[in-house]
Amino acid sequence: MSGRKIGEVILDLKNISLSFGGVKALQDISFDVREHEIRAIIGPNGAGKSSMLNVINGVYRPQEGDIILRGVHHANMDSYGAAKAGLARTFQNIALFKGMSVLDNIMTGRNLKMKANMLQQAFWLGAAQREELEHRLKVEEIIDFLEIQHIRKTPVGRLPYGLQKRVDLARALAMEPQILLLDEPMAGMNVEEKQDMCRFILDVNDQFGTTVVLIEHDMGVVMDISDRVVVLDYGKKIGDGTPDEVRANPDVISAYLGASH
Amino acid sequence: MFYRENGQFKTSYKSDQQIFPIPQDRWLILAIVAFAFLGIPFMVDEYLFRAILIPFLILSLAALGVNILVGYCGQITLGAGAFMAVGAYAAYNFLIRVSGMPALGAILLGGFTAAAVGIVFGIPSLRVRGLYLAVATLAAQFFWDWAFLRVKWFTNDASSGSVSVADIDVFGWIVNTPTDKYLFCLVILVIFSLMAKNLVRGSIGRQWMAIRDMDVAATVIGIRPLYAKLTAFAVSSFYLGVAGALWGMINLGSWEPAAFSIDRSFQLLFMVIIGGMGAIAGSFFGAAFIVILPIFLNQILPIIGGLFGLEVSIALVSHVEIMIFGALIVFFLIVEPHGIARLWSTGREKLRLWPFPH
Numbered sequence: 001m002s003g004r005k006i007g008e009v010i011l012d013l014k015n016i017s018l019s020f021g022g023v024k025a026l027q028d029i030s031f032d033v034r035e036h037e038i039r040a041i042i043g044p045n046g047a048g049k050s051s052m053l054n055v056i057n058g059v060y061r062p063q064e065g066d067i068i069l070r071g072v073h074h075a076n077m078d079s080y081g082a083a084k085a086g087l088a089r090t091f092q093n094i095a096l097f098k099g100m101s102v103l104d105n106i107m108t109g110r111n112l113k114m115k116a117n118m119l120q121q122a123f124w125l126g127a128a129q130r131e132e133l134e135h136r137l138k139v140e141e142i143i144d145f146l147e148i149q150h151i152r153k154t155p156v157g158r159l160p161y162g163l164q165k166r167v168d169l170a171r172a173l174a175m176e177p178q179i180l181l182l183d184e185p186m187a188g189m190n191v192e193e194k195q196d197m198c199r200f201i202l203d204v205n206d207q208f209g210t211t212v213v214l215i216e217h218d219m220g221v222v223m224d225i226s227d228r229v230v231v232l233d234y235g236k237k238i239g240d241g242t243p244d245e246v247r248a249n250p251d252v253i254s255a256y257l258g259a260s261h
Numbered sequence: 262m263f264y265r266e267n268g269q270f271k272t273s274y275k276s277d278q279q280i281f282p283i284p285q286d287r288w289l290i291l292a293i294v295a296f297a298f299l300g301i302p303f304m305v306d307e308y309l310f311r312a313i314l315i316p317f318l319i320l321s322l323a324a325l326g327v328n329i330l331v332g333y334c335g336q337i338t339l340g341a342g343a344f345m346a347v348g349a350y351a352a353y354n355f356l357i358r359v360s361g362m363p364a365l366g367a368i369l370l371g372g373f374t375a376a377a378v379g380i381v382f383g384i385p386s387l388r389v390r391g392l393y394l395a396v397a398t399l400a401a402q403f404f405w406d407w408a409f410l411r412v413k414w415f416t417n418d419a420s421s422g423s424v425s426v427a428d429i430d431v432f433g434w435i436v437n438t439p440t441d442k443y444l445f446c447l448v449i450l451v452i453f454s455l456m457a458k459n460l461v462r463g464s465i466g467r468q469w470m471a472i473r474d475m476d477v478a479a480t481v482i483g484i485r486p487l488y489a490k491l492t493a494f495a496v497s498s499f500y501l502g503v504a505g506a507l508w509g510m511i512n513l514g515s516w517e518p519a520a521f522s523i524d525r526s527f528q529l530l531f532m533v534i535i536g537g538m539g540a541i542a543g544s545f546f547g548a549a550f551i552v553i554l555p556i557f558l559n560q561i562l563p564i565i566g567g568l569f570g571l572e573v574s575i576a577l578v579s580h581v582e583i584m585i586f587g588a589l590i591v592f593f594l595i596v597e598p599h600g601i602a603r604l605w606s607t608g609r610e611k612l613r614l615w616p617f618p619h
Binding site (some may be wrong): 015056057059079080082083084088089091095096097098104107109110111112114116118121122123124128130132133136137140171175220 | 274275277278456459460463465467468470471473475477478479480481482483484485492496520539
């Protein structure tokens with residue numbers, strides 16, 4: 001992690017509260033994400049980590065709170081707006097397009113950058129053809145980067161779980177995001193797959209300067225790769241800081257290990 | 262032996278992105294199209310044109326439209342017949358009400374009118390899906406059935422309720438013999454199939470499939486469901502509208518709303534399910550299965566009966582035909598739920614490796 005310089009605050013979340021009926025998923029949560037850093041969100045099951053991610057990229061609308069993305073207020077972030085603003089994400093339960101090939105899945109990530117109109121596409125003329133080639137080049141770079149050349153024409157439904165996770169990451173990277181949200185990128189993987197995934201996340205962060213916000217359960221991984229960690233429990237923030245600070249935080253210890261009474 | 266890819270290396274993405282990246286496929290399709298243009302017109306009689314080939318071409322076109330919506334975008338529709346009807350009646354009205362309107366122009370305008378109507382009836386798809394959407398599109402079917410039967414303006418106040426069109430004229434080419442009609446429909450089908458293939462392999466097609474496979478992920482990636490779904494409805498209805506105009510003006514000549522009843526909608530949906538959802542070739546397989554098989558059974562059953570010394574009456578033939586047809590549909594759906602197109606592509610996969618199993 002050399003040469004990487006953590007910059008200014010790029011994403012600032014202020015007093016976010018989200019509830020579903022009577023269930024308070026998130027209560028008054030504030031934290032910020034700095035440019036180029038790897039920010040982890042951890043917490044026990046049901047702590048509201050995925051809800052937090054869904055709020056950031058507009059899948060859920062918080063009842064209260066403000067999202068400030070590079071100085072711009074997004075009180076009503078929607079998914080499309082989030083995608084346009086340079087946020088990409090992967091999903092906990094892989095949400096790939098099962099009927100399409102790996103290549104097509106990753107190409108959908110380029111969708112926002114493709115401008116050819118329908119008539120051009122229907123006759124495969126001009127901009128349509130040119131764009132398809134340009135973006136294919138970019139997609140192939142990502143395929144190389146994630147080492148999935150051998151499966152590019154395979155329908156994703158046929159791939160093993162670990163590779164599907166990698167394609168999910170590839171699709172998010174194809175958007176060339178400024179902030180990458182990863183929802184449990186290593187869940188269900190074996191040790192080698194986890195190592196690969198860690199390497200990819202660090203490489204993305206290092207080479208492209210992409211800011212990463214990730215949710216992860218594997219504490220070893222989180223403490224190793226993240227710059228700062230925010231800890232949630234029952235929808236409340238109970239800790240925030242560097243891995244060492246968080247590890248020493250008594251609230252965090254009691255949430256994870258149970259308090260001694 | 263012949264269907265091999267070894268030694269064929271792609272050196273550019275352009276050559277990898279062709280519609281048929283394998284040269285053998287390309288030559289096969291070219292040969293089929295060439296045969297359809299140059300061979301068939303000299304080989305078959307009028308009955309085959311009227312009973313099989315022209316209906317097959319037009320219904321293939323309609324099935325393509327349904328496949329774009331149902332197979333590629335995942336939006337189920339039971340209103341396909343209505344959009345065909347809109348195309349047919351719109352083309353008819355453009356033809357008789359606008360002086361100097363060329364027939365081809367009227368047919369395309371019929372398609373565009375159907376596309377506009379399709380967008381309107383596609384709006385419920387933004388809120389409901391699956392079976393609920395099927396019921397919502399059923400509304401289109403009932404509404405247009407009613408409108409073309411009761412609103413006399415659409416049928417130019419024809420007293421019998423049926424409308425008719427004289428032989429149509431395409432840039433001086435009077436399309437009146439069965440061969441002409443066949444060739445005219447073939448030209449349109451080839452062009453429209455190419456367009457459909459281009460659409461589904463491009464960015465818009467990926468948007469449709471993304472919405473079909475996982476709509477939340479699609480939205481997060483920056484695909485607007487509104488745009489993707491309504492364009493699918495528009496393109497699908499455009500195809501159906503053109504197919505409807507051809508069905509009325511070329512295949513039937515004079516028609517009533519019953520030509521585009523709910524039976525037609527079901528027939529088209531079955532074609533797509535049996536042929537293969539999400540595969541362009543599936544539309545052709547499905548149309549062939551549904552158009553040709555009943556006629557084939559009709560011809561072959563008395564012969565089979567004759568072999569066993571049985572006298573097969575016409576009534577019996579038609580009953581047995583329906584039974585066998587139904588049984589075959591069930592058989593196909595059990596053997597290959599993804600349709601004949603999948604059977605075809607699995608066969609090709611196997612052939613590429615033959616004689617090795619893996």
